[in-house]
Each structure stands twice: as C-alpha cells, then as structure tokens.
Amino acid sequence: MAKNLVEVNNVKKYFPIHKGLLNRVVGNVKAVDDVSLTIREGETFGLVGESGCGKSTLGRVILRLQSATEGSVKINGRDVHALSNRELNKMREEMQIIFQDPFGSLNPRFLVKDVIGEPLKIHTKMSAKEIDARVVELMEMVGLDPTRRNRYPHEFSGGQRQRIGIARAIALKPKFIVADEAVSALDVSVQSQVINLLMKLQKEMGLTFLFIAHGLNVVRHISDRVGVMYLGKMVEVGETESLYAEPLHPYTAALLSAIPKPSPTKKRSRIVLQGDVPSPANPPSGCRFHTRCPFAQEKCSQVEPKLQEVKPGREVACHFPIGVEGGSDMSKLNR
C-alpha cells in the first residue's frame, strides 16, 4: 500500500464570535471540530458535504492558508503548522490549491503568462526566457493555446480560466493539490473536459488530490476514497464504490438519495430530511445529526459517536449505522 502523504490529526478550527462594546468573545463558530484523516500518496480523496459543513475550511487549514485552532497536519512527514514562515514558503512548492471561481481567482491585471509564471518567479531562479518556455509547456499540458499567453484572463471562457488556474497550480510540480470546488462553477460539458484534464495530470505527474465538492456524482467519478462532513465533523469515510453503494451513516444515505438522477424511470426512494442544517455556533448535543436523523434514538442526543471502523475500509461516526447488526434499518422508514 502507498504511504500516507497527508496526515490530519484532530484538527479544530474555531472562529470566535465577538459581541458588545468591549468586543468580548461570546462563543465560537466551530467550522471544523476534531477532524482526522489520511490521504495516501497518488490517491484522490473526495470531501463532500453541504454548504457550511466546514469542508473548504478544512482544505485551507490543511494548506495552512488558515491556522488551526488545535491539531496537526503532516504533509510528507512534516508538520505544516509547526514550520517557520521561511520553511512554509519553501513547503508551498509541494502543495497548491485550485479555487472554485475561475473569475475571482485570477488577477485581472496580470497577463496569463504572468499568472502562470508567477510561482516560478517566486520559487525558482529561472530566467525570464526559461519561465516563458515553461509557461508554454504548461499551457500545452492543460490544453490551452500558448500563443494566447499575452492576453488577459477576461479574454478566456470560464472553462479556459479554470485551466489557467490548474496550470498555475502545477507549475512547480507539486505533490499535493487541494481542488476546492474546482469544477462546480462550470457547465456540464465543460466540467467533463476539466475533470478529464485533472485525471490526466494526476496520472502523468503522480499528484495527490484533496477534491472538495458538493457535486456527489463528480466526486464519485474522480475519488478513490470519500469523506462526508456534517456540521464540522467527519461522519463517514470509505472506499468510493462501497460508500456510494451502501452508505453507513444516515446522513450519507440521505445526501445520496437527494440527488436527482438523470433518468426518469428510476424513481428512487428518497429520504427527505426535515429542517435545515443547525448553526455551527451552537451545534446540537450528542450526535450533531440527531435533530434531523430519521433513525435518531435517545442515546444519539446524549453521547457523541466517534468515527470508527465498522467494516474493512469503512469508518462511520454513528451509534446505529445502516446495514450493521443492531444498526438502523432502511426498510423501516415510512415513506
């Protein structure tokens, strides 16, 4: 088995809430609350969940774009949050990010060759000529016409701009890339082109991806393993195919059943969750999902379940996982 490239241990990220004249801290938004995960070298780890569940914050904490309140993140054996600024800067060559918004993430005053060449300028001692040659090479790798490198980002379409963002991210030949909703803003026909590109680059460069997205079908396609987050907690982690086929956590089951499938003949049995996601500033006691869970029992509101392995390659944080002895039974749901 490949070694672990990324190890996240008990990471917490709290954002303080200030109030009143003296600006006292009156509480915390617990965006990420005690999350651990490992990503193996060369694999794609998909992270899914609804807005506000903390998946993007976790991605940013892993890259130390934001500091962690508690916990540690090791990438390639080094604790990212313990590095000095100089060491961190050096480390950034190995870890990069692709953002969601292809319009907001590129400097509109930079030519495309400057956008893609900037990491090379900062991190390498390449001459202007060498940088230009590398930019041409990178643009060809991501399927852009290198003769257009002297243009501005606004002259490119959304899909092309996302390719520019990808070229920038791979410029330094990183080991690890966080793709934060990298294809969510794109139309399906463009989306499939960009997904193919990411998978091609992964194969060619041996990249490791943390693929954050809310589009569950895209995550299924691209990921080797998937983690499901709810309200700052990791509720389920597992091998992609087995997780999609037999979800263990009731939230995962509800999430999967809620996606409209492009096939009118398959009228699925849907678990419609009641209500909305509670506030992460004041999460429910016990299991955070118990207020919306169709299988909730008394224990769920009192004791917080820990993420543990219940089947080979499958971890879940639930007292009564679906399809496990003594767990929840889908067939008993009134629909």
Place this chain on the structure above:
Amino acid sequence: MAEKLLEVRNLTTGFLTEKGLVKATDRISLAIEKGKTLCLVGESGSGKSVTSMSIMRLIDYANGVILEGSINFKGEDLVKKKQEELRSIRGNKISMIFQDPMSALNPVFTVGEQIAESLRLHQNKSKDEAWKEAIELLRMVGIPSPEIRAKQYPNQLSGGMCQRVVIAIALASKPELLIADEPTTALDVTVQAQILDLLQDLKEKLGTSILLITHDMGVAAEMADHIAVMYAGAIVEQGTVEEIFSNPSHPYTVGLLQSIPGFEGERGGELYTIKGTIPALGNLPQGCRFNPRCPHVMDKCRQVEPGDIQVGDEHYAKCWLFEENGKAAVAGKGDNIHG
C-alpha cells in the same frame, strides 16, 4: 392531447448591442399543457432565461426586443399587449420564482408583509384578510410555526425557507402558470429535494402548470412531463421526458447526457466530452448551429439549418440525421448513458 395553456410560436428575442442586433433566442416554439410541467434545459448562455423573461414580457425592461413570434396564453397574444395590460396578468395568472431567493425578497419588510402585499395588490384584500391568508400560505409551503415566521425578516430565514416564501408569494394569486427559473440552483441538495417535492406537491394539489428552467438534467428527469433542450438560442430537441431520456436524438442532447458522471457502473474512466465551446450568439456558424462541435457533421449541416424533424411520438429534433427515415445514425447512442 390535453388543453394547451401556453403556446409560444417562433419567438425571437434580440438585444441591441454595440456589435449590432444579437438574437438571444431564435424562433422558439413550445407549448405547456394544463397541469403539466415543461422543463427548459441547457447550459449557461443558451437563452433559457431570455425565453422565460420574454414570456413574462419582462424582457422589455432589460433592453430586449421581441422581433417576431407570438405568445398565446389562454387565447390572448401577450406579444401584442401593452405593459399596463400585462400588469394584471403578471403575478396574477402567471407568476415567477427566481434563482436566488435571498435577493428576490425585500430585506426591509417582514416576509408576512411581502406575501400580504401581493394579495392586497392583486386581489384587493383588506389588510387583516391578507395577513391571515399570508399565514395560511406559509403553512401550505411547509414553514413550521408560520405565525412567528411571518413576522420575521428574510435574513432571519435560511435559504430554503426564503425559497418557500418566494413560492408562497408566487402562489398567492393562484396562478395558472408558474415560471420557475433555476429555483433550486442556489440551494444544497437536501434542501433542493425538499423544494422539488413541494413544487411537485403543489402542482398536483392546485393544478398549476409549470415552466421549469434548469441546467440540471437530474432535476429535469424528476420534474418534467415534457423537455425542451436549448443550445445557443434555439430549441434543438423537444419531447416527452421518457422519449428524451430513453431516445435522446440530437447529438447535443446525447453529448450532454453522456458528459454527466454517473452514480452506478464504471468510474474513473475518461468522461465523454463535447469538443469545442459554445459559439457566441452574435457569431453563429452557418447551417446547423451545433455543426462545428458535432461528431456526426455532414456537408449539408454546414450549409442549411435544419428545422424540426420528427424522431418519435411527440418528439422532434433539429438535426439532418433524421431527415428521411426518422431514427438513423445516432439513435441507440443513448443506451450507454449512465443511470
């Protein structure tokens, strides 16, 4: 065939730009039957929203001009009406809900006041009556403790609840046609599921016809009775939901369905892609507008634009492949679409 509530014929809407007149929709024809749902699907820029804005004649306020065509709603041609006359139809017989519920609501009025306003305006209800009915409407769209919620402002409600409020306002006048422009795009999937269920439920209860605009083939499969697929300003394929999904015919529809990663079967392989990009509306290719990207392109496609050609029962595609004997080359291609 059931009675048609709305029939649009050859609707062409243009915008005057610096580069001259640009046709955002090109000879759109569609019909919605009473109590049925028509889904208009397509990618961004395909002209879905312009079509719905034209039907509401709101396009006049967005510098758009209806160049030709008719919009027949219950025997009246909306294209020929003056804006003053339209005001009594809009929000009364035809209502609209928009993509972003937060910005569709006025932040300085409580949600109850906003629903009541619509009732007072369109149905001349007294203040008390309107308020009582507003609460009933909130109950109908599934908002818990409506008496309390009615007194709250939009920022105190979640996105899903705001969309329920917008739906309540749209339904206040018991419209015969509801136009929903991407009503769930801004919402999370579990909330989207709730809203789609609500729309389906209300359609059955009230017999409202729905024109649903979406880019999501999954939403269309679930909600639609009929589907119209738009590409670069034109409807390229049209038919019943079963026909479109079991026998997609236009190469664009086929490509669109194949590009979606599936939930079952093989994963991790290369996804199908439609080569190239959507052409600019001011610079459409000659002949079929899809021809530069089409895997089945023929000489004729580059010269003459195809009209609607019947490919099945109530199923039409604008594609020369079907010119003579109906289902030809691409038929059957839809078989390997993922579930």
